Amino acid sequence: MPAGKSPGKSSPSLAPPARSPAAKGQRIAASYLKRVLTARVYDVARETPLEPARNLSRRLGNQVLLKREDQQPVFSFKLRGAYNKMVHLPAEALARGVICASAGNHAQGVALSAKRLGCRAVIVMPVTTPRLKIDAVQALGGEVVLHGDSYSDAYGRAVALQAEAGLTFVHPFDDPDVIAGQGTVAMEILRQHQGPLDAVFVAIGGGGLISGVAAYIKAVRPEVRVIGVQTADSDAMLQSVRKGRRVTLADVGLFSDGTAVKLVGEETFRVARELVDDYVVVDTDAVCAAIKDVFQDTRSVLEPAGALGVAAIKQYVARHKLKGQTMVAITCGANMNFDRLRFVAERAEFGEQREALFAVTIPEERGSFKRFCELLGPRSVTEFNYRISDAKVAHVFVGLGIQRRDEAERIGRQLVKQGFATVNLTDDELAKEHVRHMVGGRSELARDERLFRFQFPERPGALMRFLAAMHPGWNISLFHYRNQGADYGRILVGIQVPAGDEAAFDHFLRSLAYPCTEETRNPVVALFLQ
The missing domain is CATH 3.40.50.1100 (Rossmann fold)
Structure with missing residues (x-):
């Protein structure tokens, strides 16, 4: 049995075991124990529930519990x-x-x-x-x-x-009374869950929460691992622990604004260095995916800092191939700006490895566009951007729904094998943040195009059926589609119809039975597209 394991645990841990604090760490933990036990917090705070994340637990094969500090009166611990x-x-x-x-x-x-x-x-x-x-x-x-x-x-x-x-x-983290107050979170966790507990994951900004949590847990149940979580662009505590001294970051990321701290506290560094077992660094996409995970289990929306613990559990489980463990994530805040939700929803698919992006070059000739679409087959298309710009080749920006990250590589190889030069953009920040929104613009080759907005049912295969219905002799000069999760998909299509085909084209529009609006004479088109 690994050191520190609770008796009766059925699945052995593959993760590093919890360390028993050295003498200095034991003294620190003991010094905070009484402070935490006697802290006065319940005049304003409430004892928050420790809830199972059932869907996430089932997916990970481990029991994940959420300490719901997002339910405090100010939506934070x-x-x-x-x-x-x-x-x-x-x-x-x-x-x-x-x-x-x-x-x-x-x-x-x-x-x-x-x-x-x-x-x-x-x-x-x-x-x-x-x-x-x-x-x-x-x-x-x-x-x-x-x-x-x-x-x-x-x-x-x-x-x-x-x-x-x-x-x-009143310091937000570097004060013994503040640290002791935050330590009451751990006191509640251990009271609410008295069975086997393998690890508690704690977001770190300045270090007040993890210092209080680690001090109490290591004083009462040292076999429980305490794991700190930071974002890749705000990891002052991890860098400080590694170097043995407090490190001041030149800059910090602002997505997880609740943990955007350039310099951790002197006292929090002293405590964390002795008592924290391990650290996990997560990126923005993983945090967005964790926000989605918690929403699916609780119907609550966390702020980025509040979801760090969940993101870390997923990463830690995958890294150490854990099964049958019991882990707690402290969901430490829910002060989310509403206008961030669109970004979170979009990036969550990357964090879950559910969307792949590609830049594909196809010949600018009749039939190649349809052949490319047929090659995509029944896959869910999440985005499709194209603007005619060259008489010989076309560059298409396409997003596809996937189940695993290695599927993106397999799709890329398949496209190349079929003669389409392909660049996998799934991990490209420039593509994800900017280029996907900038594909298009004016084109000297599109002066005779007609522009239409279409609506069609947002269901599997609807986009592919629409594309397949397009006559191969009609040149598509512009195509823009993005799955927004609504009941109806919306696309913008530029089509160059040869002279004499107008009647056939009108029949095509009527037979589709999709609502459409011609936008060829919209002044915005003249300003930005033609």
Whole structure:
């Protein structure tokens, strides 16, 4: 039996076993145990449920539990640490008021705590903070000051304002009382699940949550692995642990704004270095896929930081080929801007390895377009972009639904074998973020084209049937389609019909029975397409 394993566990772990803290780590864990047990958080926080993610568990072959901190009154765990810090302040300090720097969730925790305790709260937030979080802080009575592009920028401004106004600084992570407040999350997890537990996955920004969680777990159940999760563009804690000193990142990614921290705390680094068992780094696509996973299991929408733990579990299970394990992901926040949902939905398919992108070159000759479409067969087409630009060859940007990433490589090889030069763009960030939206433009070869918008039922094979019905003698000069998940698919088609074929073309339009609108004389066409 691997060291640290709970007795009675049926499936042996293939992952690295949890480490028992060295003497220094044991002292750190012991020093925080009493702080966590005596933390005051439930005046404002609630004990959140530990729920099974049934669909995800079934897919992964492991039991995945979600610690639903996204269900707190401010939709984040942050109010635990903020309130525990503020409730322990002397009365005179509270009377002067508090100040903090935050990307949003800690700000709401401080604002709600200040409202509960009846004191002033000044909140310095990066200008990149989602509007949703700014509005939430102001609704709770917080005085918002916007400054800088990241937490670190806001922190510098908050320190300056603290000195000017004589306010008490409430740090979002680098404070023992804050860390202890966040540690109550772990206390609840171990109380709610007293059976075998293999690992707890915790998102890391500045390190307050993972420090509190790791300290409590290693003091009570050291056999449980504590695994930190960071995004590839905001991995200050991982880099610091590797180098044995705190590392300041030159820049941080802003998609997961709740974990966008350039420099982790001094105390949180000290705790994490001794007590955290392992780290997982995830990318944007994996986070988007995890948001979708949680939505499918709970019908709740997490913010990117809140989904890091789920993304990491999927990656960790695949890397170590785990089966029969029990793992917890702390879903630490749900302050999601609504306008991000389209991006998340689009990129989730890549994170799930469900969509492949290709650039395909086909001969600009009669029949080649139809032959290419027939080669795609019954596969689900997620996107199709083409604009005539060359008299000899056509460049098509196409997206296809897939089940596994290696399927993209197989499709690419098949297209090449059939004579179509193909570039696999599935992992190309430029293609995914920009080029897919820019395919098109004016063409000297398309002056006589007619342009139509079509609607057709969004069901498997509908697009292929539409393409197959096109007469091979009518040249397609433009084609744009993107599956938006609606009941009806919408495509824009440019068609060059030879003189004398007008009657046959009109019959084709009528026989399709798909609603269509001719847009040839739309002024937008003259400005951008012809």
